[in-house]
Amino acid sequence: MSTLVAPSRRPAEASDARSIAERAPKRGRSPERIAASLTLVAIVAAAIVALADSGISIPSMVESWGNAERFFARVGPISFPEPAQLLYLTALTIGLVLCGTLLAAVISVPVAYLAASNTTPGPGWRAFGRFVTVLTRAIPDVVLAMVFVLMFSLGSLPGILAIGIHSIGMISKLFADAIEQIDEGPRLAIRAAGGSKWQEFTSGILPQVLPSWVATVLHRNDINLRGSVVLGYVGVVGLGMEMSFAFKSLNYSLGLGIALVMFALCIVMEVVSSVVRSAMLGVAPTGRGLGDRLVRRVRRSRSGSSSGLDTPPSSAARPAGTPSSAARPATSLEAALRRPWDALRIRNTVWGWVALAVVVGSVLICNIQWADLITFWAKVPAIAVQFWPPDFGNYDAATMFGAMGQTIGIALAATLLAIVVSVLVGSLAARNVAPNGTVRASMRFLLVVIRGIPEVILAIVLIVITGLGAQAGTLALAFGGIGLAGKLIADSFEEVKSGPERALRATGASRSQVYASATLPQGMRALIGHSFYLLDTNIRAATILGIVGGGGIGYYLLNAGQGSNYQVVTAIVLMILVTVLVVEGLAMWMRRVFR
């Protein structure tokens, strides 16, 4: 073996007496890489300590199982709100989420334009764009909603603004990434022909990025729909708020009924968004039979490669990268100058008008108090004064930092638990790992189901079994995290290069060997990325679980908000902000180092 490999690489050293291990090409070991690895190890260690600390005890949980049975016996049959009210609440929730996401999409366009390296007017603008991206992402939407509820108090505006502002972070980042990845050709051609900056953008950039932008918006909309459940707990109108009222008055059967509606809504939206995406991204315009296409779509959406909801931002009217009927020979010059009203164009136009109708409907159902947007500014100075300076009120700093530490601990422990399980579930849900289609489909379905269960409900059920405290919070977050991380891991594993896998399979490697030597190593970087993403998500969510007695900073945040101790709110928001930024910074560093 050594004589075979070595000469082909370095013939002059064929007689080298060193062992093969020494001569094998080595990956460069930069100090930074070592530092990053050590940090990673430290974080995992911290997570293990946090997990041990959370006091999760299987035996006592088994012992307390009877509590859960008694609880569910008391819940009784699931009930729903009256149909008319349910319909209104559902429409309101969807409308609110759509408006929020659209607001974010609209604001994100200029932000992304400034932040993208190839379109930014200057480094200063670029830094500004990136800053907006990071900042809006770092403030949890729950915190934004709480603050806006204080400022606007009534109606749907606080929810729209909270969802809108928080979503700018993710949407503008992905928008900017899409702009950076365009083919510069068309844009340069327009510039060479004397086109203005605006023309460069609308004709050179927009058509190229539109499919990706639409996908991003749909994806974010799906996340926002799920998030609206939690926002209800801090006073944002819609299904989430009704659910929180039901739970607060111990009407569990109604609460669970609303949760079920929410769950169904999320799944329906995934399917709808999948249909919209495949229609817009030009996957299916090749003119197949409707039934054929439907079956394909159903299969696509069930396979989990979908997300988001029906929000084509009126841009649906523009066919994104759809093949034109250029192949047909033009009958006359006159005809060639006009785009014919073929089936594709008609369909796209219909889609566009439907999308517009949905958007207009959303705005109408939200019954936005536009006047609030004007009168609001008059109130800002008076309110802003109340928020400044940050102060811990009657609590001492040790309590607050301790609570923040507990929140981080819960998030770490939950991330660890979730990642361990989701590597398993996510792998089995990946096409290239799953032993057969049934396993894959059932795992994908499991992930969708898990994602549909609101963490707040899970936490309340768990409190019955485990008692109050970090234990319930950790388990609720870990469970929810499996749904998120499992899907991401499955998608990443499906995206790994198939070459190494095929090579191993050709040498007769077993399925687990292929997995361990080809799939997993290639997916490792994505896995680290997803872990940090989950940690980030969990820190936000852990805040919420504090509300239901899951321990941590959330309790103090809500208590301060309810008691109008705005200075305490500011102090806590700043702590959360710093924590999220640190995690964000670590994640960026890791992604760069483990490239």
Added chain:
Amino acid sequence: MKLSTKTWPALAAAAMLAVGLAACASPSTADDSAAGDSGAKFAVDENTLVFGVVPDSVDTETNYQPLMDYIAAETGKTVEYHESTDYAALIEAAVAGKIDVASFSGFTYVTATNNGAAITPISSIITEEGQEPGYYSQAIVPKGSDITDLAGFAGKKVCFVDPSSTSGYLFPSYNLLNEGIDPKTGVTPVFAGKHDVSVTKTGEGVECEAGFAEDSEVAKSDKVEVIAETMVPGAPIVVSDTLPEELKTQLTEILGEVTVDEIVESGVESADSDAFRSVFFATLPVDDEYYDTIRDICEKTEAEQCQG
């Protein structure tokens, strides 16, 4: 054979998880059976007391740690302290026997017992000398309004806090019903979400022509005037009935009627701070009958949360 190569990683991972979790289990689980001989049951184990708290009124800050230190010092047990803003979570924990001692609103107490929680109230915390436990639910109108009594609320836009609020909805509903006004149909209810918002909106007089809120928030505004008020019974400190008799007696003794100075004298130095003194002056004994007003309200308003 092929099947086994597929399943072993799954099995291994599952086993690892189970072992890992089991390793995290508290080492004292075996003690549970030991405590069971007298029929007594602890939320965690016999060396630990679980203390759960939901803030009673909106201006309650719950930096009760010195109180935990005091209980720990007196009983010689570890005290686990859990706070929540969610009544449901604590009620369910109480019903499931997952708390030993708790402090929550009078309403929560009634609801929890209606739902089968075995708990007994022993005392209520007051924050200043000479105070009575509890606080006021106040009916407010904008300064200079024509409305002078509750009867005048009929047909008006009325701000409540939220449907689960004791002083911001249930007591007001009860009082309106006593005036012959249905709180759902006799007025146009507006849910402000928070006490201070209810006060602000009432003060502005646009979205709400009258409203209800807790006294501490009403006092902060100079735009509203109080036309009626009702005392909301103070939040009880409760102990679980499943605790051993002597421990229950001891807890009643040490928490039944104690002042902050007595706590400091007993050697709990952390209690001697402004932060603690601002939320705790003393406890005064209360009993189950003290909460009969709330039961009456439950009956009259048919509030959902009262149903057992």
